Amino acid sequence: MIEHRITFDGPVILGAGLAGLTAALAAAPRRALVLSPTPLATGCSSAWAQGGMAAALSDEDAPALHAADTMAAGAGLCDPAAVALLTTEGPDAVRALAALGAPFDRQANGDFVLSLEAAHAKARVARVGGDGAGAAIMAAVIAAVRAAPSIEVRENARARRLLQDATGRVVGVLAEVGGELVEIHAASVILATGGVGGLYAVTTTPAEVRGEGLGLAALAGAEIADPEFVQFHPTAIDIGRDPAPLATEALRGEGAILRNTDGRAFMADYHTARELAPRDVVARAIHAERSAGRGALLDATTAVGAHFPQEFPAVFAACMSAGIDPRIQPIPVTPAVHYHMGGVATDLDGRASLPGLLAAGECASTGVHGANRLASNSLLEAAVFGARAGRVARDLAMGGEPLPAEPTPDLPDAALQILRRAMSRDAGVIRDAEGLSRLVTVIDASQTAHGLAPTLVAAGLIARAALAREESRGGHFRRDFPAATLAERTFITLDSAAAGLRYAAE
Template identity: 70%
Template sequence: MDRIQHDGVLIVGAGLAGLSAALAAAPRKVLVLTGAPLNHGCSSAWAQGGMAAALSADDTPALHAADTVAAGAGLVDADMARLLAEEGPAAVRKLAAMGAPFDRDAQGEFATSLEAAHSRARVARVKGDQAGRAIMDAVVKAALSARHIQVRAGARLRGLLQDAEGTVRGVVVEQDGRLMEITAAATILATGGVGGLYAVTTTPPELRGEGLGLAALAGAQIADPEFVQFHPTAIDIGRDPAPLATEALRGEGAKLINAAGEAFMAGYHPDAELAPRDVVARAIHAEREAGRGAFLDARAAVGDHFPEEFPAVFAACLSGGIDPRVQPIPVSPACHYHMGGIVTDAHGATSLPGLYAAGECASTGVHGANRLASNSLLEAAVFGTRAGEAARDARDPGTRPLRAMAAPDLPEAAIAQLRTAMSRDAGVVRDAAGLTRLLAEIDALETAHGRAPALVAARLVASAALDRKASLGAHFRADGVAEGERRRTFITLPTANRIAAVAAVAAE
């Protein structure tokens, strides 16, 4: 295959983390690879709630860090949470200076909103539910204007290049049906999450954890893959991906009701609608499983103001035949965010020399077992910038990459089978029998189609979920022990394979 030598930083992914890294790597040359056109195919542009940061007079980074640690159910790296919170206000102001039109109050200060598990109103928003798209519009414009950045769209990641010592020297990509190798002094993966592994997701379905899977195949250490956050209120109108009813609606006073019109959240948690996301997701799941249904009732809280206050939610509802001004919105939990990922330090460096990671595919330790609402865009901006700054100073080791083969693809029928199995057995509620069945199904798909990165990512999630026998945060075991050790999961692919093999023997 053809080989291109890039004398600079190579970034795979063009969401907020990838483009933040690209901008921060200046004046070093940067090549950004993206499978979709800019501002498409990335979760950043779909984010509704906004960016959490201590921007108001009654808030501090210490309070924000404390809320982040509390939401993470004991698994958050406190030092990383403190770093995120301390650098958060400057990150928001930097994006505003780029042109992101955050809502302002009468005095011109950031207008901030309250979301679940926050002790202060600290979420900077754009027109209620337009933050992700507006932020990405500004960042894309800045990236396209930067002379040091080149963007190659339509390039799909198919593998990582390594030398004989295991140092990552670049990637294998497919473009226009042809494979090519691209070498670089430093490679940053900003490939997004695992939503496309699930049958119901709020993220672009093409995000199937392939960066995570390829890093694991190359030998990288992975952290906390079992912790998958399910957004409680995806709009249940049969769409793939499912439109999102932002958590800000509950912050404004919207209530969760069942088909009989009964508000049910107070029976599950004293904070009712503002309980942590994992609690709300399980409550909705339980109501639906019991046949009572679940709806978000914003008629009194928002009502006639929907078109101007929450235009994205309003448009999505209307497209499904629901008028949220006068009707409750049918909702269902959906895969929304992956707390786990490729282990990185505070500068984005992974366990593999030459490889960095940022955004949802990375695990910095700031999310723990349950991400605090609206910390995802902030993490992408803060740690994407840090990864870009670190990679900027990397020098080409001068080693020769070994010839690499592209990882196999999964046919559409196999993808559909995998998504159904993941939602069934590694979803909101899990147990040993289901996870063992899931791992057997992943084994069968791998035998039939090869070690596709999506299957590797799914194996990591399922194996770690089976190994953690106690419920914690977003990981809920219906058959679990009452309490387990509050430890993070650090795993490699061989360890995941051993967990699956032991489970297979036990099931015989």
């Protein structure tokens, strides 16, 4: 039962990661209301990011070089205009965060300390304290948001349905705030709800991040792009925790070596770039070694060794808490869901296919990442496109009156755990028609039992798009279709999901 109705003359922003908070700051002086399901700095992937922000910040680099690396990693599906925008605006986005107080590592002359990560041709990743970029950047942005008179933040507030008027325009949100249902009539809604990691049994992202924004948008009729493309970080620390701690890509940039339990360095068997191959290649290599019973360990004892506590404190702490001393012992690793390249289809200013709806950050699909995200482009995308979405929302007028709406159902925890196991088993690093068909059956049965919960809707879109893409590309690898044959993006709506998919070239 709806207990309160309010009108808010400005954007309502769902999610309080870097994209959402950047959008709120950019919308000023227009009022912005941020709804966060958890306290700020918790429950969002931005705060957990270790690697840093990639941008052409040195004299030896250029946006065009960054763009070329992004396009190469994206395996033929990147939108060149989106990539050009990201890489051109990227340096100023990093500098803007530094001006807010983000304490990026600096050289003695004041220049950024830049690190090399996999699939980058240049050292261009600005870091904080080795592996603390996300938390430090978020601390600075949160301080700015708290100080902004135009921004109101409601914590422990969760979206339960998007509200639409008689024309289909998104005009607000039905939210659960402090246990009460509140209908918020607003000028626009910006989705910044993060990715889909919590839909999988093994993930490096917060458990709360499980595709709800994607599902809510799809239920409202929005177009979804590329949902089948899920990135698996190769080196989650395999110590049986949920979520799994992350061993940052930067370790391999520093020279850490992947070995099997026999001590043999195995990456040369899979790619000429060895440890610095694209993430999807490294993830499949580790998956293959583990599946063959040989295991996988990240050996940084020589590359980092005694410097671990100072250079990579988060990784060091996670390892030591499990009785592993990475200064003298290799780290057991496994692929884990880390990022979703797909999401709500948007233009370059964050506009979704439904009027009044915008999206930014991981829950959006701008076309920047294509089939496989380049390392450390995620925080950059959140900052660049979050700001663009906020500026658009600043100028949107109020729409019509919301039509009556009921909250979407929740998926019971037992059913969620069944879904997570099925997603990891059948829509994981290696996929095939048999497994994906089995997964669709599991999802459909759960929808019959529990209704159209947004988490189930998101999972269903991933599974159906993966089943329809009969090729291997980027983060999507089909054992039964190992060749790359279809360099076209997927565009899908909830209504079209069961009937078939429309590709960009059609």
